[in-house]
Amino acid sequence: MSPITPFTERPIKNTIVLFDVDGTLTPARLTVSKEMLETLSELRKKVVIGFVGGSDLKKQVEQLGESVLNDFDYCFAENGLTAYRLAEEMASQSFIEWIGDEQYNKLVSFILHYIADLDIPKKRGTFVEFRNGMINVSPIGRNCTHAERCEFEKYDLERGIRRKFVADLKAAFPNLDLTYSIGGQISFDVFPTGWDKTYSLRHVKKEGFTTIHFFGDKTFEGGNDYEIYNHPDVTGHSVTCPEDTIKILKELFP
Ligand SMILES: [Mg+2]
Incomplete structure (x- = not known):
């Protein structure tokens, strides 16, 4: 594993890109592709990255791989009620x-x-x-x-x-x-009430990010990405599938 570049040394400053898991990084209920992992690893050289999933960490390990804690700067399971920063667990409520x-x-x-x-x-x-x-x-x-x-x-x-x-x-x-x-x-x-995916923002706000991107597939009202996608501090991107996520990332961070 190559050493992780400190947040302050990444070229696009104060920016974090967060992703929903199911339907955004992986096809629904399935595992992540090699292409997606490569895209994320390239992206991580430029900005801070994290995922925000609704299910528990065990499920995300199944979908994103055994090294998930080392592949993302932030890992938010259960909407951020279980949270890791650089593979270290953060304090959270229950x-x-x-x-x-x-x-x-x-x-x-x-x-x-x-x-x-x-x-x-x-x-x-x-x-x-x-x-x-x-x-x-x-x-x-x-x-x-x-x-x-x-x-x-x-x-x-x-x-x-x-x-x-x-x-x-x-x-x-x-x-x-x-x-x-x-x-x-x-x-x-x-x-x-309020413990939807916007809960994860409490953890990243401590770090002082000024730009927060979020990618999700269930951004419609009643969908589990709706609240964070529409949050005033967040730049939301609605995607149809993992390929769509890669396409938008290539446009945003060429
Ligand atoms: Mg989803």
């Missing part, structure tokens, strides 16, 4: 500290009762995944097979299982300032 055990127990008990009473064709396992910055709730359970996952997505599209679940949770816990985000095929995320 969902459980924010909500407290008493409220959390009420919430998770409600969710598990609700799933127990759901009349759906298949239930598997891992209905609630407890993460650092959020919980992920899945009516079918996260360890279903790929075929079962596709089946559930279709069933949910027809009957709005997740949409109704979220509406019922909002009605049951009006006192909690939570955001419910339906994403992917089988689940939805629950996190404190």
Whole structure:
């Protein structure tokens, strides 16, 4: 591994380029291409780079490679609730500290009762995944097979299982300032309002960047890149696929 150029010695000053992972650096749910890794490594000689993913670090290691902590200046998993700067973990908050055990127990008990009473064709396992910055709730359970996952997505599209679940949770816990985000095929995320991808900006602002670029594919309202893409301090770039990301990078940083 070649030594990392200090931030202040990179030719384009005070500039950071942040990327969504799924659909932006990699095809959805798949791994990064060699071309993308080379493009990023060239870019890193000019500016500071980082990724901001919604899922946990384990998933990003699968998608971006084992050396991910060394390939990016900043690694933000779970929207920045798990954060690394130059491979060193940064201090961050957690969902459980924010909500407290008493409220959390009420919430998770409600969710598990609700799933127990759901009349759906298949239930598997891992209905609630407890993460650092959020919980992920899945009516079918996260360890279903790929075929079962596709089946559930279709069933949910027809009957709005997740949409109704979220509406019922909002009605049951009006006192909690939570955001419910339906994403992917089988689940939805629950996190404190404001803990979307803009959370990661708290970490980079300490460094004094004056230009913050962000690349993402779900920049429409309701998409998980929407808030950071539209943030007043951020120059947003909406992309359709990793090839599109490379194309725009070549134009911006020739
Ligand atoms: Mg994406």
